[in-house]
Amino acid sequence: xxxxxxxxxxxxxxxxxxxxxxxxxxxxxxxxxxxxxxxxxxxxxxxxxxxxxxxxxxxxxxxxxxxxxxxxxxxxxxxxxxxxxxxxxxxxxxxxxxxxxxxxxxxxxxxxxxxxxxxxxxxxxxxxxxxxxxxxxxxxxxxxxxxxxxxxxxxxxxxxxxxxxxxxxxxxxxxxxxxxxxxxxxxxxxxxxxxxxxxxxxxxxxxxxxxxxxxxxxxxxxxxxxxxxxxxxxxxxxxxxxxxxxxxxxxxxxxxxxxxxxxxxxxxxxxxxxxxxxxxxxxxxxxxxxxxxxxxxxxxxxxxxxxxxxxxxxxxxxxxxxxxxxxxxxxxxxxxxxxxxxxxxxxxxxxxxxxxxxxxxxxxxxxxxxxxxxxxxxxxxxxxxxxxxxxxxxxxxxxxxxxxxxxxxxxxxxxxxxxxxxxxxxxxxxxxxxxxxxxxxxxxxxxxxxxxxxxxxxxxxxxxxxxxxxxxxxxxxxxxxxxxxxxxxxxxxxxxxxxxxxxxxxxxxxxxxxxxxxxxxxxxxxxxxxxxxxxxxxxxxxxxxxxxxxxxxxxxxxxxxxxxxxxxxxxxxxxxxxxxxxxxxxxxxxxxxxxxxxxxxxxxxxxxxxxxxxxxxxxxxxxxxxxxxxxxxxxxxxxxxxxxxxxxxxxxxxxxxxxxxxxxxxxxxxxxx
Amino acid sequence: xxxxxxxxxxxxxxxxxxxxxxxxxxxxxxxxxxxxxxxxxxxxxxxxxxxxxxxxxxxxxxxxxxxxxxxxxxxxxxxxxxxxxxxxxxxxxxxxxxxxxxxxxxxxxxxxxxxxxxxxxxxxxxxxxxxxxxxxxxxxxxxxxxxxxxxxxxxxxxxxxxxxxxxxxxxxxxxxxxxxxxxxxxxxxxxxxxxxxxxx
Numbered sequence: 001x002x003x004x005x006x007x008x009x010x011x012x013x014x015x016x017x018x019x020x021x022x023x024x025x026x027x028x029x030x031x032x033x034x035x036x037x038x039x040x041x042x043x044x045x046x047x048x049x050x051x052x053x054x055x056x057x058x059x060x061x062x063x064x065x066x067x068x069x070x071x072x073x074x075x076x077x078x079x080x081x082x083x084x085x086x087x088x089x090x091x092x093x094x095x096x097x098x099x100x101x102x103x104x105x106x107x108x109x110x111x112x113x114x115x116x117x118x119x120x121x122x123x124x125x126x127x128x129x130x131x132x133x134x135x136x137x138x139x140x141x142x143x144x145x146x147x148x149x150x151x152x153x154x155x156x157x158x159x160x161x162x163x164x165x166x167x168x169x170x171x172x173x174x175x176x177x178x179x180x181x182x183x184x185x186x187x188x189x190x191x192x193x194x195x196x197x198x199x200x201x202x203x204x205x206x207x208x209x210x211x212x213x214x215x216x217x218x219x220x221x222x223x224x225x226x227x228x229x230x231x232x233x234x235x236x237x238x239x240x241x242x243x244x245x246x247x248x249x250x251x252x253x254x255x256x257x258x259x260x261x262x263x264x265x266x267x268x269x270x271x272x273x274x275x276x277x278x279x280x281x282x283x284x285x286x287x288x289x290x291x292x293x294x295x296x297x298x299x300x301x302x303x304x305x306x307x308x309x310x311x312x313x314x315x316x317x318x319x320x321x322x323x324x325x326x327x328x329x330x331x332x333x334x335x336x337x338x339x340x341x342x343x344x345x346x347x348x349x350x351x352x353x354x355x356x357x358x359x360x361x362x363x364x365x366x367x368x369x370x371x372x373x374x375x376x377x378x379x380x381x382x383x384x385x386x387x388x389x390x391x392x393x394x395x396x397x398x399x400x401x402x403x404x405x406x407x408x409x410x411x412x413x414x415x416x417x418x419x420x421x422x423x424x425x426x427x428x429x430x431x432x433x434x435x436x437x438x439x440x441x442x443x444x445x446x447x448x449x450x451x452x453x454x455x456x457x458x459x460x461x462x463x464x465x466x467x468x469x470x471x472x473x474x475x476x477x478x479x480x481x482x483x484x485x486x487x488x489x490x491x492x493x494x495x496x497x498x499x500x501x502x503x504x505x506x507x508x509x510x511x512x513x514x515x516x517x518x519x520x521x522x523x524x525x526x527x528x529x530x531x532x533x534x535x536x537x538x539x540x541x542x543x544x545x546x547x548x549x550x551x552x553x554x555x556x557x558x559x560x561x562x563x564x565x566x567x568x569x570x571x572x573x574x575x576x577x578x579x580x581x582x583x584x585x586x587x588x589x590x591x592x593x594x595x596x597x598x599x600x601x602x603x604x605x606x607x608x609x610x611x612x613x614x615x616x617x618x619x620x621x622x623x624x625x626x627x628x629x630x631x632x633x634x635x636x637x638x639x640x641x642x643x644x645x646x647x648x649x650x651x652x653x654x655x656x657x658x659x660x661x662x663x664x665x666x667x668x669x670x671x672x673x
Numbered sequence: 674x675x676x677x678x679x680x681x682x683x684x685x686x687x688x689x690x691x692x693x694x695x696x697x698x699x700x701x702x703x704x705x706x707x708x709x710x711x712x713x714x715x716x717x718x719x720x721x722x723x724x725x726x727x728x729x730x731x732x733x734x735x736x737x738x739x740x741x742x743x744x745x746x747x748x749x750x751x752x753x754x755x756x757x758x759x760x761x762x763x764x765x766x767x768x769x770x771x772x773x774x775x776x777x778x779x780x781x782x783x784x785x786x787x788x789x790x791x792x793x794x795x796x797x798x799x800x801x802x803x804x805x806x807x808x809x810x811x812x813x814x815x816x817x818x819x820x821x822x823x824x825x826x827x828x829x830x831x832x833x834x835x836x837x838x839x840x841x842x843x844x845x846x847x848x849x850x851x852x853x854x855x856x857x858x859x860x861x862x863x864x865x866x867x868x869x870x871x872x873x
Contacts, residue, residue: 085822085831089815092835096811100804103707133832140828 014213021206028199035192042184049177052108056170059105064163066097067121072128073156079132080149083139091132098125113169120162127154221245221252225259238267294356305349306628307554310650313342314560317653323567346650351484355468358491365409365495366633369519372404372413372438372446379418387425387434394421397437404438405519406446408496413516416489416500417448420512423486424452426479427510445498445515452511457504465502466490489514544664545570546592551582551608552626553601557651561595564653564660571660579603583611586618593663595656598627598638606641613642622663626651707804709848712756714838715810716851722817722834723858729824731865740861745850754801756845759852760809766859767813771820806848 065071072094079087102118102125110118135152143151224243232240242259245252316338319327327335357363380394387394406413424434432453441447457465457472464470469483493500493514504510550561550573558575565573574589576582579600586594594612598605605625612618625643627634638646645659727740818831 086819088831089819089822092818092832093811093815095835096815099711100707100807100811104804129835129837133836136830136832140830 117165124159237263311556391431394434399438406516412492420450427454428452449513453509456506548573549591549594550575552597579608594623710843713843745854748846751846751849
């Protein structure tokens with residue numbers, strides 16, 4: 001510690017102040033120690049004096065008893081008067097007592113007066129001893145009392161005087177010793193006062209000096225440093241300079257120097273980062289442009305591909321289902337091939353489009369409360385036939401019986417689960433099983449698992465599952481697939497705040513599971529599920545009469561719709577290629593229902609619907625939307641706007657036919673979700 | 674230049690010296706200032722009194738001469754405490770001997786120096802001093818003297834028994850030897866049992 005103190009370069013004055021403070025503390029300690037010792041000694045001296053005085057007073061009292069009129073003198077006189085030997089014995093006893101008491105008194109230490117008095121008493125005792133010995137001889141010789149008393153006479157006055165002298169000496173001694181002790185107490189009190197005042201003043205001066213030093217040499221420079229730090233511009237830290245202490249080489253000066261170096265380093269790093277950010281920004285802009293170009297290309301290609309696909313599939317359906325001109329077996333086989341191939345191509349287009357949307361961040365999600373049971377039921381209705389064809393049993397576990405509601409986009413949740421279940425069907429063994437389960441996991445998410453009894457996937461290939469166009473060898477089999485379904489599923493699930501994973505064992509099967517957030521409200525608003533439920537199963541057009549106005553800019557779609565309408569007797573169709581013409585026809589022809597495309601040149605479908613609803617002559621005509629905008633939010637928007645139904649392209653004949661029949665038969669009922 | 678470490682060292686030494694000085698206590702004891710010599714003188718008188726005591730009850734001159742001719746044994750290393758124990762033993766022997774005599778009054782066993790004198794002789798650390806031995810010895814002398822006075826059929830002088838012996842240079846071991854001599858004389862008297870006939 002002392003070495004660390006010595007190496008301090010903060011300030012020589014500060015070091016001396018601290019040293020003096022420590023020195024003062026030690027001085028205080030030593031002084032206090034000495035004062036306490038003096039007080040203790042004084043107390044001991046006082047106690048010794050008191051004990052000595054008390055002891056002497058006790059001896060004095062004993063001497064009075066042994067020598068005075070209750071002792072030696074008394075016994076001696078009685079012996080002379082009575083010649084009783086008991087008095088003789090007691091006289092000797094008293095002499096013995098006086099001897100030991102005088103010795104004891106002397107042992108305590110005596111003054112001159114005391115010594116003189118004690119010597120007198122010893123002389124008196126000797127005189128009495130001689131007298132008692134002589135008296136005994138005389139008594140034994142037969143002398144009378146008067147003769148003995150006359151011959152042996154001792155003056156007791158010296159004894160009494162000696163006792164009084166000793167009493168005075170003790171009193172004088174006590175006064176003298178009390179005076180000495182009082183003087184010592186006074187002197188000690190003065191010393192304590194001087195020491196307390198001196199040490200107190202010294203400490204006050206040193207503390208004030210130290211406070212001044214700390215403020216001027218430590219706190220003020222530190223405050224200046226703090227102020228300078230506060231003023232550092234985050235954008236340009238190198239412009240700020242931290243002030244030193246003014247004493248080169250001391251600790252505060254070193255702190256300021258180190259701080260300035262730090263600010264300079266920050267400035268360099270900030271400059272480098274700004275340059276890097278600029279580079280990154282340029283790269284990002286280039287990437288964004290490229291991505292936008294790719295998305296636009298994909299969108300354009302998708303639209304260009306979907307338009308002819310609409311015609312191919314539509315007219316193939318017309319050929320397949322035309323009751324007036326039924327196909328031959330060979331023709332039907334060919335048309336089935338067209339439909340199957342077309343469906344596969346459409347699916348591929350849709351998935352590629354989805355992937356493009358996901359990658360470009362353009363996939364829109366409408367997160368809402370969704371009943372997982374409804375999602376599952378819809379998926380099952382779509383795959384049930386396919387599963388039955390392969391003899392696969394689908395087992396739904398009890399977890400789905402609970403009314404669990406998740407937060408997700410209904411359409412996308414259905415898409416993801418359907419993909420997993422359809423995969424489980426496609427890659428299962430014949431007469432296999434699929435087990436569907438769901439439960440709320442420990443992390444609060446709803447886990448839905450799809451377990452098949454297929455061949456399983458080796459662990460080293462599991463990571464490839466979620467790579468685009470990776471089919472793990474299935475491309476060499478008859479099983480159809482695009483190789484991007486799981487990629488899209490993963491992206492969809494993660495976009496909805498969930499996660500997906502897979503576990504598999506060769507020869508036993510594979511389990512895919514997804515986790516989605518559970519809704520706290522528990523109220524499902526499965527728009528599409530309700531819509532489907534209300535729409536019911538497609539029905540054949542029968543006993544439907546009236547005119548339909550179809551507003552559509554695509555001629556192929558117009559032709560297809562016309563062929564659908566022609567299949568029903570009593571039903572006719574008028575058409576318009578834009579909204580303005582459609583409105584005019586609606587007013588003039590007053591059709592029983594209107595089918596309206598949304599994306600029209602000029603006025604769009606929503607604007608046209610609004611005008612139809614405003615006009616008295618057309619406001620009661622039911623209007624159905626038929627659009628390629630198939631997002632959940634598009635459907636809700638359409639229904640909210642007043643469309644009786646909202647159908648999506650490509651046109652599905654049964655679906656359109658059923659919508660026409662329902663709408664014409666119940667024109668007043670608006671199906672609002 | 675004086676370094677700080679030097680100052681701290683001096684301060685530490687000062688503190689240590691102060692602490693050591695204050696830790697030293699003073700042992701006080703009360704003594705009456707008597708040396709073993711006056712006690713020895715007292716026991717010379719007691720032994721003379723024992724001879725006088727024996728003469729009261731025996732006329733066997735040979736035995737009396739033998740009794741008077743007994744010498745103190747040499748002892749070494751004795752302390753006042755040992756001497757006091759020996760004095761107490763003498764007192765016990767004396768009382769046993771005297772109690773055989775019906776003429777002995779109860780007052781013979783009373784304390785010689787009663788009153789507050791025993792308190793004056795007390796020591797704050799219970800250390801036995803020559804003064805305490807002197808006290809007990811004086812008690813013994815007075816009691817023997819009283820007994821001699823009461824039992825002597827003729828007039829007898831006791832004052833010589835209280836003559837002060839001016840002896841110097843004696844040690845507690847010398848005093849112990851004198852007390853031992855007294856005890857042996859009492860035992861000799863008891864063996865002679867001069868009071869037995871009177872008791873019967």
